[in-house]
Amino acid sequence: MVKTIFNRFAVSLLLLAGVANAAALEPARFALIDPLTGPMSVVGQPALEQLKFTADRLNEEGGINGHEIRIVGYDNKINPQESLVQLQKAIDNGIRFIIQGNGSSVGSALLSSINKHNQRNPDDQVLYFNYAAIEPSFTNERCSFWHFRFDANADMKMNMLTDWVAENNDFKKVFLINQDYSFGQAVSEAAMRMLKEKRPDIEIVGNVFHPLGKVKDFSPYISKIKSSDADVVITGNWGQDINLLIKSASEYGVDVPFLTYYGNTPGTITQVGDKGVDRIYLISEYHGDFTDPEIAERQEQMYKKTGWDLYPRVSVMLEMVKAAGDKANSLDPVKVARALEGLQFESMAGDVTMRASDHQIQMPTFISVLKDNMSHGAEGTDFNFHEVASFDAEQATLPTSCRMRRPK
Amino acid sequence: MLETMVFSTLNGILYGLLLFMLSSGLTLIFSMMGVLNFAHASFYMLGAYFAYALGLHIGFWPALFLAPCLVAVIGALVERYGLRRVHASGHVAELLFTFGLAYVIDELVHLFWGSIPVSYVPPDYMQNPLFTLFGTDYSIYRGVTMMIAVFMFAALWFLLKKTRVGLMIRAALTHGDMVGHLGHNVPRLFMGVFGFGCALAGLAGVIGGPLLNTEPGMAQTLGPIVFVVVVVGGMGSLIGAFYASLLIGLLQTFFVAFDASIADMLGAIGISVDPYGEITGITLASLAPMTPFILLVLILIFRPRGLMGELEP
Numbered sequence: 001m002v003k004t005i006f007n008r009f010a011v012s013l014l015l016l017a018g019v020a021n022a023a024a025l026e027p028a029r030f031a032l033i034d035p036l037t038g039p040m041s042v043v044g045q046p047a048l049e050q051l052k053f054t055a056d057r058l059n060e061e062g063g064i065n066g067h068e069i070r071i072v073g074y075d076n077k078i079n080p081q082e083s084l085v086q087l088q089k090a091i092d093n094g095i096r097f098i099i100q101g102n103g104s105s106v107g108s109a110l111l112s113s114i115n116k117h118n119q120r121n122p123d124d125q126v127l128y129f130n131y132a133a134i135e136p137s138f139t140n141e142r143c144s145f146w147h148f149r150f151d152a153n154a155d156m157k158m159n160m161l162t163d164w165v166a167e168n169n170d171f172k173k174v175f176l177i178n179q180d181y182s183f184g185q186a187v188s189e190a191a192m193r194m195l196k197e198k199r200p201d202i203e204i205v206g207n208v209f210h211p212l213g214k215v216k217d218f219s220p221y222i223s224k225i226k227s228s229d230a231d232v233v234i235t236g237n238w239g240q241d242i243n244l245l246i247k248s249a250s251e252y253g254v255d256v257p258f259l260t261y262y263g264n265t266p267g268t269i270t271q272v273g274d275k276g277v278d279r280i281y282l283i284s285e286y287h288g289d290f291t292d293p294e295i296a297e298r299q300e301q302m303y304k305k306t307g308w309d310l311y312p313r314v315s316v317m318l319e320m321v322k323a324a325g326d327k328a329n330s331l332d333p334v335k336v337a338r339a340l341e342g343l344q345f346e347s348m349a350g351d352v353t354m355r356a357s358d359h360q361i362q363m364p365t366f367i368s369v370l371k372d373n374m375s376h377g378a379e380g381t382d383f384n385f386h387e388v389a390s391f392d393a394e395q396a397t398l399p400t401s402c403r404m405r406r407p408k
Numbered sequence: 409m410l411e412t413m414v415f416s417t418l419n420g421i422l423y424g425l426l427l428f429m430l431s432s433g434l435t436l437i438f439s440m441m442g443v444l445n446f447a448h449a450s451f452y453m454l455g456a457y458f459a460y461a462l463g464l465h466i467g468f469w470p471a472l473f474l475a476p477c478l479v480a481v482i483g484a485l486v487e488r489y490g491l492r493r494v495h496a497s498g499h500v501a502e503l504l505f506t507f508g509l510a511y512v513i514d515e516l517v518h519l520f521w522g523s524i525p526v527s528y529v530p531p532d533y534m535q536n537p538l539f540t541l542f543g544t545d546y547s548i549y550r551g552v553t554m555m556i557a558v559f560m561f562a563a564l565w566f567l568l569k570k571t572r573v574g575l576m577i578r579a580a581l582t583h584g585d586m587v588g589h590l591g592h593n594v595p596r597l598f599m600g601v602f603g604f605g606c607a608l609a610g611l612a613g614v615i616g617g618p619l620l621n622t623e624p625g626m627a628q629t630l631g632p633i634v635f636v637v638v639v640v641g642g643m644g645s646l647i648g649a650f651y652a653s654l655l656i657g658l659l660q661t662f663f664v665a666f667d668a669s670i671a672d673m674l675g676a677i678g679i680s681v682d683p684y685g686e687i688t689g690i691t692l693a694s695l696a697p698m699t700p701f702i703l704l705v706l707i708l709i710f711r712p713r714g715l716m717g718e719l720e721p
Binding site: 039045209210219223 | 416419518523527537542619620625661693
């Protein structure tokens, strides 16, 4: 008896709270599933901070259709199994927008799991926004209606990088060093295939894989690079693996250029400093010149507020999702997804399009090199990446083999 | 080829000496007190973080000396007010105590210094090359690290073999009760040894931090390997730990340096197999992180008392 009364009381309280809240619309919640602790957190934390930073700005402009944007971090410790547990947690908490970037191994697990979830729950679907897991298959043979990629995939980047290498006749011997998992293998495979096509005279003098996130001392790998007599190194390493690789290389006086996918991983510039100038190249959606004063201001604010540098494509991703939500006038995942398909957007790095056929973003890309005395330095130094080559979205694009299956 | 050999040897020895610094403390504590200190690698991590934090205020060199002393004090306090009380409840309790302590230290480090790596780097002038061989620089810092490690090894040997304290420690290793009956303060000796062992781990952290990245996971990465060293060398044997450290250091470095696959090696002895097979395509480099544990299993099967151990475990 007492229990029933108590229950009724609780229910009416809940109802009251509901009425009070109805004035404000329910928030649009996003779950970031990424490494937030441990050695790889240098890539998860800046994304989380960037999302919150951008969300604050977008919320001032009214959020998504008046729905406040909220970012919730879920730590996956860069482990695919743990990511699935965190995904389930996020879904159980009612979150329908999942963001992940670091590690195609994690991305692959999330992709399968989200596909399965959406198939089994046709009334309760989940979207996956991917800002950095760039293994090509996600937007080719494994493409999914529920997945959107906001970064150029590994093949696209390698295509541009090898175009640039092919034009430079100083490069004769290429050394490849990558992490030993699907993404690292994809980078190495693409590099060999494309170099052979574009510059058959270039010799691949090394093609090395090391365990992902396990190597603390890159000395043995550096002595291999040294003894191979390479005149350029290409690496898809990210997180701690690029950090320590570059650090070791500078320590041992390796002075050949490093063409990196992620040379701007936080911590790298601080640790390598002077020795990286004119030596570390980066292929990415933006550069450190900050020619647009508004973006430059944003970089300054971001660093001052969070201690991390601006992370352009993470910001662009959230802005695009907001644009799609506004366009769809809904938070329903299927409607948002349909609005995102083919969406054209004027981003800080130029005009971008979310290609409808495979959900691969089409965007301009830059190759840049580390310089000192830059007007807007990274990581509180005066070093940053200066543009040396640019590719517009048409040059960056690659065809897809995707045959998208859409919900009815 | 020669340059790979030379640098791999140098790097392997350096890594081995670091491992020895860690495992010497662990093996001393074990042989004397019968306590397998699970928190040992955590003291190593504390050393690195203390040196980083102190270095910001008092400079690199003073921090290099002060940090291990701080770790020693903490170690001694842990023994005096933690382990000694738990000791009455037997070995299992002690084991659990150090196990818990490892977690506590890990969490505290997360709390104080955050979960991302800190930028603990040696001063600029030490990053200049000490010598250049075959076009590869060997930094002053690596040279200094190697020197400190060798010096520490010599000092440890001198302390144990040539001093009165060393005599007491060696006696207490095997005949603790007798040393007590002779009027020496054995509990105080235990506290000293525990603190000293922790200081060695701290010193390893101080000089290893800049080489192996100072981050909250560093204890977990090195912890298991240190246990492997102690078991392979023989429980409680210092000289065994020394050989095992160098062995593992060199093995790991050389496995990375010589990128032969299993098929290549079988081919060399005249058995030809598919060089790109599931198993035969595995390279030595990808086995490198596993080598200590393979060694551990082999040693436990074929020589359970370890390389130099006197006791059957």
